[in-house]
Amino acid sequence: MAPQQDRPRGGRRRASHSMESVLTEAVALLDEAGEPALTFRALAQRLGGGVASIYWYVASKDELLDRATDHVIGAALADIEALPSHDDPIDDLRAMAVSLFDAIMERPWLGAYFMRNTDVQGNALRLYEKLGQQTLRLDLTARQRFHAVSAVVGVVVGSAIDLGQEPPQEVLDGAVGRDEFLGRYAQAWRELDPADFPFVHEIVDEFDGHDDIEQFRSALELTLAGLRLQAGA
């Protein structure tokens, strides 16, 4: 038997990364199975390199998540900047909010990390700026503008987190459809005492098989209606 070689004859290739490739693969892992799937070991394997190499690009997992978040916010921002402009600034605000909501819905993990990342040089600031520029076209005070933008972002991210949470394993597996999943809750609610839960009984049919996007749209319309009222338009 030939003696084992410490190094294979061909010599194992050293991997060569880049900030771009690290973030791209990190996002890919997050997209596939959420935050628990993003481990340094899984990421290193994807990159074909060692675990410690990643630490040359980021100082910690927190920073990796921050940079990955900013990375995809950049893409969402590009979508928003490509949007056509309307006469009515509130129509623009709505279009931007919907676009942002769609981006977060495609990446359920994004919502949770969206907020804690208001870094000054980040894309989040540019996003705020883009939304805020629409409020400059409305007859509002500076304070009202400040509050309006955070209200719109709050509705988007609040809804996205609420609606985009990972469904239980059985739905992800495809073993149980989303409608059936909702239906179970609906059924349980129908069996509650109507005297104790009049509201739940009132809306259970609406809940059963409801559309997430419509729910968000509705919340957004309430905020925009309030804003329009405030602007006196």
Added chain:
Amino acid sequence: MAPQQDRPRGGRRRASHSMESVLTEAVALLDEAGEPALTFRALAQRLGGGVASIYWYVASKDELLDRATDHVIGAALADIEALPSHDDPIDDLRAMAVSLFDAIMERPWLGAYFMRNTDVQGNALRLYEKLGQQTLRLDLTARQRFHAVSAVVGVVVGSAIDLGQEPPQEVLDGAVGRDEFLGRYAQAWRELDPADFPFVHEIVDEFDGHDDIEQFRSALELTLAGLRLQAGA
């Protein structure tokens, strides 16, 4: 030298827990330093018992988090149910939303776990019911009522997550005050190009030293105004 005894003379007392004590201590740990502080080992030490004992009460950390969340939502619900009633259902909705917001602000970790816990037998359902009952007093369709409640909850939780995120370590330590912390961002923003960031410059003075609660209140008012408009009152 006396021979070592395997068991100390007095016999080490076995700890005796209860679901209540486990949840209470778990919440105490969460309150002190957020989710990372809640480890099974730290919790066991608090309870004066072993690590594995906790698994008799909960099957996993996820379940522990869920039960702890439901535990404090129960307290928040009690506060809300103790609220005096107004003639105007929207005033009631506002009071409830503010009360809920306050409860979440006192526990920054709560916001993140609030959503993923719409268990049927949970306090979250009772909370939805309580909010929803106010919409029954408004002239709305069932679908509008359903959307109204999720909009209000979305504003509350969205704002709470946004505003309640743990500030960086230096602020927690008290080394840097909150105002100074905000001021740094404000200063950095003031140095941006006004041509590229007109909105940021417009609101930077509002942001500097702003009050979180007022920001939430403002977002809530927009939604409630939209709701009032929808109800035609």
Added chain:
DNA sequence: GCATCGTATCGAACGTTGTTCTATCGTAGC
């Protein structure tokens, strides 16, 4: 009194994670 059974507890161990340490490779500049 004694065996029995289900409840409740505990220490030790396992596998995985983020992170650090130390050593090494490869290339640009001299």
Added chain:
DNA sequence: GCTACGATAGAACAACGTTCGATACGATGC
């Protein structure tokens, strides 16, 4: 050819969630 430095990597560490097997405690049946 040598050096300096940017970049990579394997091995080790501490901490975490979780599991396992053993064991104490109290009530129950005889």
